[in-house]
Amino acid sequence: MHEPEPSAAVPYYEDMAPGTGALPPRAWWPASDARRVGLGGAWRFRLSATAQAEDDSFARPGYDAARWDVLPVPSHWPLQGYGQPAYTNVRYPFPVDPPYVPTENPTGDHLRTFDLPDDWPGGAAVLRFEGVDSCARVWLNGTELGTFKGSRLPVEFEVGELLRPQQNVLAVRVHQWSSGSYLEDQDMWWLPGIFREVTLIERPEGAVTDFFVHCGYDHTTGTGTLRVDCEPGGTVTVPELGLDIPTGEPVIVPVEPWSAELPRLYDAELATEGERIPLRIGFRTVAVEDGVLKVNGRRIAFRGVNRHEFDPDHGRALDQETMRDDLLLMKQHNINAVRTSHYPPHPAFLDLCDELGMWVIDECDLETHGFEEVGWRGNPVADERWTPALLDRAARMVERDKNHPSVVMWSLGNECGTGAGLSAMASWIRERDPARPIHYEGDLSCADVDVYSRMYADHAESELIGRRAEPPLADAESDKRRRNMPFILCEYAHAMGNGPGGLAEYQRIFDTYERCQGGFVWEWIDHGLRRRTADGTAYFAYGGDFGEELHDGNFVCDGLLFPDRTPSPGLVEYKKVIEPVRIAGDVGRGQVTVTNRHDFADLSGLAFSWTYEVAGVAGDSGRFTVPLTGPGQSAVLDLPPMPRSPAEGEAWWTVRAVLAEDTAWAPAGHEVAWAQFPAAQRGPGGLGAADRVHGGAPHAPRLAEGGMVVLGPGTFDAATGALRYLAGAPLEAPRLDVWRAPTDNDRGMPWFPDSQLDRQWRESGLHRMRHRVVRVAVGGDTLTVTTRVAAAAADNALLTVYTWSAAGDRLHLDVAVTPEGEWRLPLPRLGVRMGLCPTLDSVEWYGGGPGEAYPDSRTAARVGRWRASVEELQTPYVRPQENGARPDVRWSELRRADGSGLRIEGAPAYWLTARPWSTEALDAARHTTDLVREETLWVHLDHALHGLGSASCGPLTLPGDRLEAAPAAFSFTFVPLEATWCVPPGVEQ
Numbered sequence: 001m002h003e004p005e006p007s008a009a010v011p012y013y014e015d016m017a018p019g020t021g022a023l024p025p026r027a028w029w030p031a032s033d034a035r036r037v038g039l040g041g042a043w044r045f046r047l048s049a050t051a052q053a054e055d056d057s058f059a060r061p062g063y064d065a066a067r068w069d070v071l072p073v074p075s076h077w078p079l080q081g082y083g084q085p086a087y088t089n090v091r092y093p094f095p096v097d098p099p100y101v102p103t104e105n106p107t108g109d110h111l112r113t114f115d116l117p118d119d120w121p122g123g124a125a126v127l128r129f130e131g132v133d134s135c136a137r138v139w140l141n142g143t144e145l146g147t148f149k150g151s152r153l154p155v156e157f158e159v160g161e162l163l164r165p166q167q168n169v170l171a172v173r174v175h176q177w178s179s180g181s182y183l184e185d186q187d188m189w190w191l192p193g194i195f196r197e198v199t200l201i202e203r204p205e206g207a208v209t210d211f212f213v214h215c216g217y218d219h220t221t222g223t224g225t226l227r228v229d230c231e232p233g234g235t236v237t238v239p240e241l242g243l244d245i246p247t248g249e250p251v252i253v254p255v256e257p258w259s260a261e262l263p264r265l266y267d268a269e270l271a272t273e274g275e276r277i278p279l280r281i282g283f284r285t286v287a288v289e290d291g292v293l294k295v296n297g298r299r300i301a302f303r304g305v306n307r308h309e310f311d312p313d314h315g316r317a318l319d320q321e322t323m324r325d326d327l328l329l330m331k332q333h334n335i336n337a338v339r340t341s342h343y344p345p346h347p348a349f350l351d352l353c354d355e356l357g358m359w360v361i362d363e364c365d366l367e368t369h370g371f372e373e374v375g376w377r378g379n380p381v382a383d384e385r386w387t388p389a390l391l392d393r394a395a396r397m398v399e400r401d402k403n404h405p406s407v408v409m410w411s412l413g414n415e416c417g418t419g420a421g422l423s424a425m426a427s428w429i430r431e432r433d434p435a436r437p438i439h440y441e442g443d444l445s446c447a448d449v450d451v452y453s454r455m456y457a458d459h460a461e462s463e464l465i466g467r468r469a470e471p472p473l474a475d476a477e478s479d480k481r482r483r484n485m486p487f488i489l490c491e492y493a494h495a496m497g498n499g500p501g502g503l504a505e506y507q508r509i510f511d512t513y514e515r516c517q518g519g520f521v522w523e524w525i526d527h528g529l530r531r532r533t534a535d536g537t538a539y540f541a542y543g544g545d546f547g548e549e550l551h552d553g554n555f556v557c558d559g560l561l562f563p564d565r566t567p568s569p570g571l572v573e574y575k576k577v578i579e580p581v582r583i584a585g586d587v588g589r590g591q592v593t594v595t596n597r598h599d600f601a602d603l604s605g606l607a608f609s610w611t612y613e614v615a616g617v618a619g620d621s622g623r624f625t626v627p628l629t630g631p632g633q634s635a636v637l638d639l640p641p642m643p644r645s646p647a648e649g650e651a652w653w654t655v656r657a658v659l660a661e662d663t664a665w666a667p668a669g670h671e672v673a674w675a676q677f678p679a680a681q682r683g684p685g686g687l688g689a690a691d692r693v694h695g696g697a698p699h700a701p702r703l704a705e706g707g708m709v710v711l712g713p714g715t716f717d718a719a720t721g722a723l724r725y726l727a728g729a730p731l732e733a734p735r736l737d738v739w740r741a742p743t744d745n746d747r748g749m750p751w752f753p754d755s756q757l758d759r760q761w762r763e764s765g766l767h768r769m770r771h772r773v774v775r776v777a778v779g780g781d782t783l784t785v786t787t788r789v790a791a792a793a794a795d796n797a798l799l800t801v802y803t804w805s806a807a808g809d810r811l812h813l814d815v816a817v818t819p820e821g822e823w824r825l826p827l828p829r830l831g832v833r834m835g836l837c838p839t840l841d842s843v844e845w846y847g848g849g850p851g852e853a854y855p856d857s858r859t860a861a862r863v864g865r866w867r868a869s870v871e872e873l874q875t876p877y878v879r880p881q882e883n884g885a886r887p888d889v890r891w892s893e894l895r896r897a898d899g900s901g902l903r904i905e906g907a908p909a910y911w912l913t914a915r916p917w918s919t920e921a922l923d924a925a926r927h928t929t930d931l932v933r934e935e936t937l938w939v940h941l942d943h944a945l946h947g948l949g950s951a952s953c954g955p956l957t958l959p960g961d962r963l964e965a966a967p968a969a970f971s972f973t974f975v976p977l978e979a980t981w982c983v984p985p986g987v988e989q
């Protein structure tokens with residue numbers, strides 16, 4: 001696989017060839033009875049600014065590195081205080097001049113000595129690197145072993161002859177930039193270093209050189225086939241199946257199959273003369289049949305994510321616990337598939353996928369996206385001089401990962417355009433492993449692949465593809481082939497900032513069309529790097545925070561998890577949208593239909609229960625007995641009779657499906673799916689009798705001294721009509737508000753001006769609306785304030801009439817909005833904003849919760865009585881932006897620690913947002929630490945919000961979730977909960 005020595009003219013780090021001196025690639029196994037020595041830990045380290053600043057004398061035994069620094073291995077040196085990380089998405093951070101790299105080429109010399117354990121047997125041994133970014137040259141005891149590239153791929157060198165019992169000197173020179181960098185233009189931080197383990201592995205006489213477990217499952221007979229090819233030959237035992245067979249010989253036995261849902265593994269052992277290797281075998285067959293991707297004879301549906309390896313402190317140097325945490329979080333959120341974007345993950349991750357159950361598309365460490373910037377001129381995948389490097393990468397991935405049942409597809413790489421190099425990779429892979437389909441997204445002709453894969457295709461196009469009715473390719477043959485392929489969205493629903501919106505609509509398409517076999521949300525986790533302000537407060541840094549000359553800002557923070565692995569509202573929404581059980585209530589019939597949307601599992605692992613809630617308070621509850629319900633089947637369950645008359649309030653059924661027993665990924669009781677449906681509807685806007693606090697007799701407005709109008713608990717400015725005091729407490733009057741701190745999705749795509757709502761909104765002045773008081777009218781029982789809300793330089797406006805009335809201690813506001821003139825853009829929001837006293841810190845509401853929701857991301861919100869502090873209502877998007885809305889709020893109560901406060905009822909129900917800083921401050925902030933508590937609690941009571949969409953890299957907000965300017969009317973009732981509900985400091989009562 002590896003090429004001979006590079007020509008003298010080009011240094012090894014610029015040679016297109018993959019490297020020198022390495023052993024042929026082979027399978028990875030986590031353990032065997034051969035000895036291993038981990039070489040991680042404290043190494044000596046020296047950083048140079050260029051590749052050739054230092055000679056190689058440091059590699060010789062006896063070199064004194066006592067004055068060098070100490071660096072942990074594995075690590076990325078820019079995250080250990082040497083140089084800086086840098087982020088670009090598509091653009092190379094150096095001139096596109098392949099295969100040459102800048103003279104400024106940070107180069108880290110790594111050095112350590114080690115002794116062999118006393119009982120080290122001698123003989124052959126290999127030195128293995130799991131991942132070094134991006135190019136290394138290695139010496140052991142002064143002898144050069146070779147050079148290599150391919151950052152996320154392993155490499156091994158034979159070292160047995162060079163080892164000594166003590167004081168072995170291992171020297172590794174790592175260059176940040178190499179010819180390999182042209183092949184590694186993934187959208188992520190540029191982070192050099194020895195970032196995965198270095199291990200010394202004994203290779204006894206007769207040890208396994210390599211092995212390939214071929215395992216299939218025949219769903220028509222219920223049998224598995226097993227053949228383990230091994231060099232040298234040996235035996236395979238599978239005690240549970242009573243198997244003890246020679247390698248190379250196939251057997252057929254009845255087995256339970258492996259799937260991501262039921263990850264059945266059989267413990268086995270491979271033994272050759274010199275080595276015993278524990279194996280875990282999963283029987284499954286992957287095939288594309290009749291235009292559908294099937295495993296074990298059944299269509300599967302990906303509910304996936306793209307996973308980069310990331311940790312906010314360690315970059316791509318992940319420990320095993322973090323890998324497991326990722327998978328547990330995925331399983332707990334109903335995710336069943338991972339695309340390893342855009343490189344093979346740490347091999348231990350795939351072991352965990354086998355064990356816990358996950359469909360994996362294993363992607364090669366290859367992306368040349370930056371060539372798009374130069375019209376794809378010089379693209380390595382279209383230049384045969386690079387083909388050996390591409391084949392080397394394909395082989396190192398396939399050989400390493402070929403024994404994992406979880407890996408169901410190979411992916412050639414990401415965003416490389418098209419070229420013969422990709423075809424060469426595909427042919428090699430097909431030949432080596434015909435049992436797995438091949439994926440690559442970047443070639444619309446699908447010449448080399450088995451599935452039609454796209455990224456960010458919008459809903460309408462995905463639906464068309466689902467019908468196999470997409471516009472034809474020019475070449476009829478290719479068109480026919482492609483039209484008969486399964487369709488997946490290898491990236492969709494860009495999870496940047498607040499979003500993605502529109503997940504449920506995608507899921508409907510996946511559930512409707514057999515051809516649409518799901519997709520992979522972009523992406524799993526925000527790659528924000530943890531940094532601290534001068535006073536020690538932590539925040540997450542993104543592109544541009546390290547003085548990069550070129551960067552792509554916070555486009556690196558587009559995950560379903562925050563950098564510290566806290567689930568974002570987007571993940572909670574995704575969990576609900578992809579839940580593997582659909583529960584639908586039919587109150588008329590008194591029944592619930594439960595549909596099993598698993599592909600393999602029946603429902604016996606789940607326990608189903610109901611609760612009956614009135615006005616958000618849980619009443620009776622009970623359990624259902626669910627008959628055996630296979631994948632794709634439904635069961636109809638009977639609801640109990642309605643427990644009580646729902647007269648006292650709005651009544652709801654909640655039906656939940658939870659794990660019946662502990663699993664490897666969550667304890668018994670973990671909620672998998674749920675549904676709510678109303679038992680009866682009461683009162684306007686869902687307000688039941690019990691939800692309303694009764695007022696007394698109506699008040700008439702009266703003029704008071706100081707130019708004020710008093711109406712019940714409200715005191716107004718007679719000239720402007722603004723509410724100045726409520727039950728004696730001053731406030732910022734509620735008034736129309738249409739602005740929000742634009743989300744990343746509002747900002748849209750730099751390359752697509754139509755997607756840039758933020759810019760369009762600002763151009764039309766929605767962030768600087770002025771309120772002209774047209775008329776203040778006091779009459780009868782009401783105070784009516786008519787205003788015209790408009791932006792400078794614009795002639796369109798929102799005519800807004802506030803009508804105030806009062807009864808007892810209740811102050812009531814009706815708002816009527818009428819657009820005037822031409823409104824081409826959707827409104828960010830439509831509601832009122834008011835400023836209250838900041839000590840109102842505790843919020844209780846009856847409505848949707850517990851988390852935030854927006855019009856096109858609200859399936860996870862359930863109706864109930866929820867409670868949160870103001871701080872807990874904030875969602876800390878890495879780049880601050882609109883967040884925190886709670887939907888369908890019938891009433892909310894904001895209270896101080898002493899229990900006094902304000903109750904706000906809505907008719908109809910409203911969106912509640914409360915934050916300790918203004919929209920303007922949120923809009924201006926770049927990092928979470930820019931937000932400082934103000935002396936005002938800003939409360940937004942919105943009648944409507946514009947949806948989120950996922951236009952930061954994908955479809956705009958769908959038409960049904962756009963907030964078009966249109967006449968609207970909505971009401972609020974304000975009820976002070978104590979006479980002294982909010983007294984600002986220094987104000988006498």
Ligand code: IPT
Nearest residue numbers: 089187414415455456522558953
């Ligand atoms: C696509 C990339 O494949 C992925 O790595 C990431 O950059 C994602 O977009 C956006 O975050 S490419 C895009 C230009 C469609």
